[in-house]
Amino acid sequence: MSDLLIAMRTFVRLHEVPNFSRVAQEMHASHTTIARRLDQVEAHFGVPLFHRTTRRLVPTAEADRLLLHARAMLDALDAAEADFGPAKDQPRGLVRVGLTTALGLYYVERLGELAERHPGLQIDCAMTDWQRDVVEDRLDIALRVGPVSDDSLVVHPLGPLARRLVAHPDYLARHGVPASVDALGDHQCIAYAYGDMPARWTIDGRERLVSGLFRSDNSEAVHRAALSGLGIALLPAIRVAADMAAGRLALVLPDCVIAPLDIFAVHPSHRRLPPRARLVLDFMKAHFPASVCESV
Structure with a gap:
């Protein structure tokens, strides 16, 4: 991948999480390397992209405008790689999924089937009962309990959890x-x-x-x-x-009525869901435990 593409990916992540140290850790690069990549993007487009202080990194108006183009470009590149690359017929790579504890353990026990069909996949489960930020935590897919009213997320109903x-x-x-x-x-x-x-x-x-x-x-x-x-x-x-x-x-109290929890899967609306993540989402839909909920 060209240096400019890597620099653009770095810029997008800095816009999502304006913290040099955090992005450097995620990208396995030094603080200096991340700063150099940002300098490269600013030099290429001839505009300042962040106001930098000792404590804060604040995107400029130009950064907000460039972000739209950068995401579209990177999404198009990812789509082309999925269409022509080795992942065309067998999607591969890392999928980060944010799961609640109970459903996470349920799905983990069934991942063998997915791994057998798609050995090139890697699943990183961020498992917690706290609601994670999909963008900040770099999640491809996350579970939500109850109605979702966030316009920045694409919402997929999974079903009721008894x-x-x-x-x-x-x-x-x-x-x-x-x-x-x-x-x-x-x-x-x-x-x-x-x-x-x-x-x-x-x-x-x-x-x-x-x-x-x-x-x-x-x-x-x-x-x-x-x-x-x-x-x-x-x-x-x-x-x-x-x-x-x-x-x-x-x-206990088998005749009482306890409303189920409505479970949804979400992913960011600003970027295309990669084929490898779509596979995991389809797996979660197909294996949602509706039959278990009704029988116990």
Whole structure:
């Protein structure tokens, strides 16, 4: 790839994440090399692209204008390489996917099928229950829970993700089985919540505050706490199906109504989705766990 193309890719990334050190680390280059590439783009087009201070890198109006051309050019190059290059018949390369913990673990267990069909793919899973910034974190695809109203993202509905109230049989033996939703207030509820935000469960159409001796902002930690007998947890059905079948967890209040989580896949609207990322998106759509959700 020519020096100018590399420099243009560097410029685009600097515009997305205006931080020399961050971009240098991502591109496995020195701070000096990144600065030199930016100088090359500025010299080529004859305009300043960033206001540089010791603390900040601020894009100029010219940088905003050039960004549109740069993205279009690089997208066209990527499309041409996909059409004529070795990836034409067998897409290959790295795909970065932002996944929630529960769905991420579900998909990881099924990636063998995708790897067997497309051995040239590399999947980098950025797995967290926090909502990642698609552009800043350089994600090709990311999952979102609930409606997405961001015009900068292309949205693909995946489906509803069912949830279940569960507890370890030993916990229920010690504390009793709640006979109604109102009785949850007398139990240890394992809260999935962030920071000091109150934990709320919506059951039978009514929102209820819940609390207990343990809470976490990670669904897998909540899952393991339930398996340890710390209380009643509200978890995705895909995480508890095997535990319920093996008797490690028991269903609590099976007749109550718990609305599923609507799951969407998103990717940036400003750039074309590469064929390798399209393969992963299609895999996620085809393997979304709707049947598991309905059967547990």
